[in-house]
Amino acid sequence: MKKYNLAFITRNCGKIDPHSIDSYIEAGGYDTALNIFSRNCENIINEIKKSELRGRGGAGFPTGTKIEIVYKLNITPKFLVCNADEGEPGNFKDRFLLENDPHQLIEGMIITAYAAGISKGYIYIRGEYNKAIGILEKAIKQARQKGFLGKNIFGSGFNFDIEIYSGAGAYVCGEEFALIESIEGKAGRPRNKPPYPVSAGIFNQPTLINNVETLSTIPFIIREGAEKYTSIGTPSSKGTRLVSLSGNVNRRGVFEVPFGISVHEIIFNLGKGIPGGRRIKMVQLGGASGPCIPPEMIDLRLDYEEFDKNGLSMGAGAVIVIDDRHDILDILRNIMVFFRHESCGKCTPCREANRHILNILDKFIARTATEKDLSTLESILNVMTDTSFCGLGQAAPTAILTALKYFRYEFLSGIYKEFEIRNAV
Numbered sequence: 001m002k003k004y005n006l007a008f009i010t011r012n013c014g015k016i017d018p019h020s021i022d023s024y025i026e027a028g029g030y031d032t033a034l035n036i037f038s039r040n041c042e043n044i045i046n047e048i049k050k051s052e053l054r055g056r057g058g059a060g061f062p063t064g065t066k067i068e069i070v071y072k073l074n075i076t077p078k079f080l081v082c083n084a085d086e087g088e089p090g091n092f093k094d095r096f097l098l099e100n101d102p103h104q105l106i107e108g109m110i111i112t113a114y115a116a117g118i119s120k121g122y123i124y125i126r127g128e129y130n131k132a133i134g135i136l137e138k139a140i141k142q143a144r145q146k147g148f149l150g151k152n153i154f155g156s157g158f159n160f161d162i163e164i165y166s167g168a169g170a171y172v173c174g175e176e177f178a179l180i181e182s183i184e185g186k187a188g189r190p191r192n193k194p195p196y197p198v199s200a201g202i203f204n205q206p207t208l209i210n211n212v213e214t215l216s217t218i219p220f221i222i223r224e225g226a227e228k229y230t231s232i233g234t235p236s237s238k239g240t241r242l243v244s245l246s247g248n249v250n251r252r253g254v255f256e257v258p259f260g261i262s263v264h265e266i267i268f269n270l271g272k273g274i275p276g277g278r279r280i281k282m283v284q285l286g287g288a289s290g291p292c293i294p295p296e297m298i299d300l301r302l303d304y305e306e307f308d309k310n311g312l313s314m315g316a317g318a319v320i321v322i323d324d325r326h327d328i329l330d331i332l333r334n335i336m337v338f339f340r341h342e343s344c345g346k347c348t349p350c351r352e353a354n355r356h357i358l359n360i361l362d363k364f365i366a367r368t369a370t371e372k373d374l375s376t377l378e379s380i381l382n383v384m385t386d387t388s389f390c391g392l393g394q395a396a397p398t399a400i401l402t403a404l405k406y407f408r409y410e411f412l413s414g415i416y417k418e419f420e421i422r423n424a425v
């Protein structure tokens with residue numbers, strides 16, 4: 001049988017006690033961190049570059065390159081931030097790692113900080129993740145007691161410690177500059193780029209920001225080597241990634257999958273298909289700000305190049321399955337309610353467009369829309385994508401834009417009486 005569910009970074013999940021550092025150590029944990037002090041930083045960075053690991057927070061930036069940029073800056077202090085904000089609906093894989101293997105993340109942060117010459121780390125965690133916060137607080141305390149965090153770690157001359165910073169539930173605070181502003185004690189709002197956080201982040205000091213999954217992958221790469229990591233995947237996408245599978249599937253959850261697996265395999269092999277044998281109506285990829293694809297496209301493989309070719313983004317790895325009982329316009333409305341609520345209001349396109357889009361969607365749902373509403377909707381979505389100040393506003397229209405491409409009849413049925421097919425199942 002084909003092996004879909006690999007365990008590179010989830011190998012300890014469900015097997016060790018996340019409340020006990022000894023349980024992690026017995027499973028071979030922290031050995032890698034202890035061994036790095038005899039290696040130089042370039043050597044570690046090169047191993048990460050060779051692994052072709054790309055950020056799992058959404059943008060997919062090459063992780064080794066980002067670490068190298070910070071390493072090369074001869075400025076102190078430098079900061080490492082683990083982005084554990086995970087505010088995007090449909091994503092819950094970081095919570096899974098935080099709750100099941102907190103020490104793997106801490107070990108990944110120690111290795112990354114050592115490689116980049118950083119002595120202070122933050123975990124910026126979503127405020128609602130109370131269970132994960134408790135587990136992390138305990139884990140950091142235990143790591144300090146055992147000497148893995150603190151000053152002169154195991155006589156290496158390397159100092160590193162981690163502070164937990166809890167967000168207040170704003171989705172925009174996952175955006176790197178909004179997150180930085182929040183850590184600095186200000187309201188979480190994005191800043192102009194460039195300069196990027198790697199050169200001018202927290203208090204204008206070099207700041208390396210990485211996702212929970214990205215940092216949790218580092219111990220595997222350094223322990224097992226880049227060659228083993230790249231032996232899995234496709235020519236353009238190496239290793240494994242976590243997928244948060246939700247919606248109308250028989251088995252929801254977090255799965256570690258090899259790159260190259262198809263959306264179809266995720267839904268039918270890992271998710272055990274659709275309850276009641278119903279038909280899929282649409283699948284949303286990446287989360288609320290991700291594209292909506294029709295069932296004819298689910299042979300799409302998880303692969304950066306294949307997604308690019310189709311004009312799609314993988315985001316943070318969510319797969320949300322919607323069966324044929326649901327109305328696509330209602331789902332899009334829910335998504336836009338989320339974005340209207342989460343818009344920070346700093347820039348006009350995002351602040352105003354979310355409101356207008358919702359008003360127009362309501363007309364389609366009430367079946368009182370006109371052709372003019374359709375063209376206005378399309379132009380607002382495009383302006384919002386092109387002119388919003390940060391990634392929140394730039395990506396918020398993606399779901400509707402892709403729905404307009406692949407499910408146009410749903411919108412047309414809001415205008416023309418003869419399009420009765422919208423709710424026909």
Ligand SMILES: Cc1cc2nc3c(=O)[nH]c(=O)nc-3n(C[C@H](O)[C@H](O)[C@H](O)COP(=O)(O)O)c2cc1C
Nearest residue numbers: 055056057083085086174175176210211214391392
């Ligand atoms: C509105 C918004 C929310 C985001 N939320 C998160 C988040 O919760 N977690 C995350 O890792 N990245 C999030 N990102 C992406 C981060 O800004 C950043 O690119 C990422 O943390 C970099 O880590 P990586 O290179 O390991 O992916 C968000 C981006 C935007 C625009």
Ligand code: SF4
Nearest residue numbers: 345346347350390393
């Ligand atoms: S795009 Fe939206 S969230 Fe981003 S700065 Fe503008 S108003 Fe704020």
